[in-house]
Amino acid sequence: MNLFFDALAWLFSPERLQGAYALQTLLSQHLLYTAISVVIAAAVALPAGWLIGHTGRGREIAVAISGAARAVPSFGLLVLLVLVLGVVRTPLAAVITFVLLAIPSLLAGAYTGLEAIDRRVIDAARSMGMTEWQIFVKVELPLGLPLLIGGIRSALLQVIATVTIGAYVNLGGLGWPIIQGIPLGRFDQVLAGAMLVAVLALIVDLLLALAQRAAVPLGVRSQAHPPSAGARAGRRAAAAHA
Template identity: 80%
Template sequence: MNLFAEAFAWLFSPDRWQGAYSLPVLFGQHIYYTVVSVVIAAVIAVPLGWLIGHTGRGREIAVAVSGAARAIPSFGLMVLLVLLLGVLRTPLAAIITFVLLAIPSLLAGAYTGLEAIDRRVLDAARSMGMTEWQVFWKVEVPLGLSLLVGGLRSALLQVIATVTIAAYVNLGGLGWPIIQGIPLRRFDQVLGGAILVAVLALIVDLLLALAQHAAVPRGVRTRPQRRRAKEPVAAPAPATA
């Protein structure tokens, strides 16, 4: 408990809110790398996932590529890209690493959202005279949006947790107090940085959980059925003599 008290004392110390390495600056850097990486990954993965889900082609390749991308160690990849691109392009190396980390979840959320739709719904839309483009935008995308938001939720959480390694290559972020505190044996600082990352992840997870629930169309939401009140049983008529 003393360590937690020291960590919170470190977080709310006036020194932590001033200077080039203040917590607001580190928080802004963390959000910047997260948002930029996920947006780039979404531009790549979402259209590709929709194409796979709509046509039903290339799913095996997408699964194989996603599995391979998940197996790549992020820290090792970032260090390798820094060595290949040079220290002047360290931010680019970090963003490429985080983009590759976010793509599998977004890709899976995009194509599974379309694959989960009942084929009878699509056949009904086509029988009403809708074109393939109308079926895609007016039926498939709205019905598959919930799973896509779920993929976005997973991608954001993974990137938020992994952006902490950007501090190893001097890019700042909320991982900087952790990286700096370990060799100095400042465990209050290490725990304080970890608390900030965890709080950020929890807030983002809560917001996207609400967004995922809101993305489900009203017509397909399951509503709990109200129990009907039991009707009183009529008393049997008295027997006549």
Template identity: 70%
Template structure:
């Protein structure tokens, strides 16, 4: 209990809120690396995942690559890249490390979101005269968006926690109090840094959970929440719920 009090006292101390290594500066660095890595990973993984989910080809390769990327230790990869690329390019080495960490979850979320859609929904969309691109953008992408956001959520949490190791190569972030405090045996500082990282991860997780819920198409949400007694009349529209959800959520609806 005393250690928790000491950690809180360290956080609110005035000297922790000014200077080069102030907590606001470290927080911005932590968020900067996280958003940059997840953004770059999304640009790489999401189009590939959508292509796999839409065509049904390459899933085995994607699973193998994702598994191999997950098995790579981030700390070891960071040190290796710093040695290979050069000490003057530590930021690039760190960014590559975090991008590789984020790709598997985003890739899995992208292709599983499309593959989880009922094939009858896709067939109905094609029967309505939609082209392949219309099926992708008006049906598959909207219906697969919740799982994609779920992959984004997982990737963000993994990256924001792992960015703490950037402080080991003097790149700042909320890992700086932890890395600095360990050799000094300043356990209040180490615990304070850990608490701040955990709080940041919880806040991001909560925000992305709300985004994931909002990503569910309106028609699909209505289908999930409607009770049997709320719709006593037989429905004459036999269009599958997935198509109704896509049409309801499309801009032209």
């Protein structure tokens, strides 16, 4: 318990807001690397996932690529890329690592969102004369949005956690207190850094959970939660007296 209070004391010390390693600077670095990596990964993964989900082709290849990407150890890949690209290109090596980490979740969220749609809905849209592009934009994309946001949520959380190790190659971020505190034996600082990463991940997860819930179309929500028998009886009675 003393360690926990020591970590809080370290966090709220006025010194934490000053200098090159101020907490607000580390937070902005952490968010910047996370945002850049997820945006690049989305530009690669989402079109491919939507194409797979719409056509139903290439799913096995996507699953194999996702599984292979998840099996690669992120820390080992980061160090390897830093050695290959050179120390001066450390940010590039880090972004490549984080992008590869984010692609599987985004790819899965994109194609499973479209695959989960009842094929009868797609057939009905085609029978109405809609083009394939109209079907994608007006039917598939809205209905597949909740699962897509779930993929974005998973990718963001994975990248937020992994950006922490970027401090090992001098990238800054909220992992810096952890990486610096371990060799110094400053376990209050290590715990404080871990708490910062955990709080950031929880906030992002909560916001995206709310967004995922809000993305469910109203008609789908009503089907998932049909009115109770009492509510139906009340509606019939109101209709009878109308």
